[in-house]
Amino acid sequence: MTVDTRPRPAAGSDGPATAPGDPIIQIQGLNKWYGDFHVLKDVDLSVDQGEKIVVCGPSGSGKSTLIRCVNALEEHQKGKLLVEGIEVKNDLKNIDAIRREVGMVFQQFNLFPHLTVMDNLCLAPVWVRRTPRREAEATAMQLLERVKIPEQADKYPGQLSGGQQQRVAIARALCMRPKIMLFDEPTSALDPEMIKEVLDVMIELAEEGMTMVVVTHEMGFAEKVANRVIFMDQGEIVEQAPPSEFFSNPRSERTRQFLGQILSH
């Protein structure tokens, strides 16, 4: 039995489809405030199907907030945000539809400690997609093989290493067969020797054509995988360029400073 774990075609049955060629994520004039603090200032961004975007910038620059707005974990106050042609706004139906299509991986893994690895993976397919258990488990097993830890299926998250937990978290997001994957600093909480095993999985995913938006400081990953690198500072997109251009010839002074800081060690 083979189970399709690839992203489903763009014209899925749930939610309005995007016309071919349209960007899968469209962000126009996005603004967000925490109280009086202006986190996102007039952000414009569009991401095409299959594109890989790496977002970097100093801490507090709004990069995590930006991708958390994409699946409505954060509410934006001004501007337009379309995912798969569905507008992200304060509407539970829309939000549910978007979250089904967008997978997310967190810095702190956020696996459910009371469920086994297998149950972590099956939770959303069973309750959200109403997949029969056996089918969900088969998909989950295939994905665990893909992230190279099928033998851990019956363990609890607390029994795994950080790198293993993060790979489970990636598999958990993929179980919903999302069309877009968001990564919020997926390797920041990991010990150095575990970073590679997670990045390898992400690179493989990128090679299979997944649309990815990755907040990370792993510039090696950006160089290898990204179609575009975006630099954010103080809530603004300061610069965006293909990695070759971005690293060799940054246009803005702030980008140069930032690159100098993170590449120097």
Add this chain to the structure above:
Amino acid sequence: MTDRIETGQVTGPPRAPTGAIRWLRENLFNTWYNSLLTLVIVWAGFNIVPAMVDWLVLEAVWHAAPPEACREAAGACWAFLHEKGRFILFGLYPYDEQWRPTLAVALALGLIAVSGDRRSWGRWLAIAWALGIVAIALLIRGGALGLSYVPNNQWGGLPLTLGLSIVGLVFAFPAGILLALGRRSDMPAVKAVCVAYIELIRGVPLITVLFMASLLIPLFLPQELSIDKLLRAQIGLIMFAAAYLAEVVRGGLQAIPRGQYEAADALGLTYWQKMRLIILPQALTIAIPPLVNTFIGFIKDTSLVVIIGLFDLLGATKSALSEAGWRPMYKEGYLFIALIYFVICYSLSKYSQALESRLETGRRARR
């Protein structure tokens, strides 16, 4: 499509109405069911609060009056406190000598207040406490320095409640530390004795421990050795508190990483040096918040001595209320002492919370 610093036109967030209206909308009317709850609570408040103010203040009898006068008033009978307040506070203590327990209570509260400041912790505080306790005992008991002797069956009210609490803790705390160390000992016999004691006491209600102390101690001791009721109650309270404090201290001990024990062993310290210099100072610091919570529980628990016939704050109130005519004034009497208990326990618990957050930040800063 690059540098957008110039174009970033910064305006304020889209603002809801500001000030009071905004606060109301966000905190009281943010969803339909919250709005409903708010309305219900406000309506209930309009019904209850004026009646309470009437009873407590406006229609209350404030001046000294016989109980019959209170019957006619619709409000609270504060005349009861005029008449019985001193009895509630001091029990059967000779009326003319009541300045002595007053001074003793002030001294005790002063010492507690000073101990609240962490900068005061040290040798001088210990000496101050030792002197303070001697002074308090002298004041209350008398029989020296020209103070008349007051036997302990006349002690009562607030000084008795505080005395039972403070003396109880002073003795129970070291006992609790020893029990906790014993429970974590490698020696099976020592451990078994401590576990048995702790679990036995914690497994039964305080009232049975007090019954045991008041009824069984006379049976357990030879005839010629008789202990009075107050001391028996105090022994029961100490036995009870020691078991609970032991468990709190054990919690603190468990939080100390094994590396600390190993480092102390590697320095060649003996067991008692290791405990006294390295482990206990850290363990007790960690355990301060739960210790204070145990203290609070203990102060409340001393009220149970009324069941074995002592006149502590609650016992004196009960006895004042048993007098003909004043019986219906239980609300005023109980409200009065509830307030005293509340002020003591609430301020201690706020103190423990403040200390906890400070310790928390201290630990984080050290990381």
Add this chain to the structure above:
Amino acid sequence: MAVVSESETSRQRRSPLAALWNDPRYRAVIYQLLVIAGVVFVVGYLVSNTMANLEQRQIATGFGFLDREAGFAISESMFSYDATDTYGRAFLVGLTNTFRVAIIGVVLATILGVIIGIGRLSTNWLVAKLASAYVEVTRNVPLLLQLLVWYGVITYALPHPRDADNPLPGVFFSNRGIKLPAPVADIGWLTASVGVLVGIVGAIALARWAKRRQDATGQPFPTFRAGLAAIVGAGIVGWAVGGAPTAISVPELAGFNFRGGMTLTPEFAAVLLGLTIYTAGFIAEIVRSGILAVSHGQTEAAHALGLRRNQVLRLVVLPQALRIIIPPMTTQYLNLTKNSSLAVAVGYPDLVSIGNTTLNQTGQAIEAISIFMAVYLSLSLGISLFMNWYNSHIALVER
């Protein structure tokens, strides 16, 4: 170097006793022997004193007195008891009364505590403040005082039966206690309870079937609502089969007191009210901190997977919060049961209060107190065994 060798030789020259003392194993044995000797000595001393004292006071030891006639009446009992029954039976009455007030108290305190604990987390400022005021007041005033206040309210503030408060038809509040309408005993109520039991079994079977079906087809089933319907439905069927009894005994004023219906005595009501309100304050704190302990990341991750609000609560937050809440909650249940012994202060005939009467009459203090301790200790032991089992089976698996 010289110093070192000197000290080494001096150590070797020490007496064999000192060598024994310096061997940690032997030292441990010596310490333990001392402790055991101390305990044996103290116990022996106390026992010999006790024997002498008992002999002098001419009190017989042993539990033989339990078979003697008690000679005192008990104001409320769940089974027949009168003054001619034995002390043993009186203790049994006390034990059942303790359990009665404790079990009802645990249920009510849990309900109230959960409501207040959630109230403290409410986004409604008024609700949150009121809930935290409740917690602060109930936790910082002694339980015994609270019990006495409730007892005072019931016996003094409530009117005489003749002008009893009548908030609902058939419900009367007076200083003789709370009167409630109660169904008249009938076979139909028995069949109804059988029906409810059958319904519960059916609901469990239904839940299993629903899980299997969801596993197979992916279709969820409204298990909770259907189960509830099954239980209620089976209860009604049982009631109808038993002849559908409708006779309800409504309390009626007859002379100076009520007749008919069900009574909660002022003592029982005061103890129940006091224990419930006091314990609910502690339970509220446990519930609040249990919910807060489930990290925000967990709910976010669940939302990001597309789970809906109620699914997040049911599948992710509650299972984790309950693991944190249940151990301290059982401690509170145990505390409530132990605290029910304060009933002696208002005269509710619980175990301790009947034991107290008994030991005053017979002088069998050691025996009576041993009975208290045996009962409460076995209860504590039972609960801690349960907790150990719970911790090893349900607690989160971590490295």
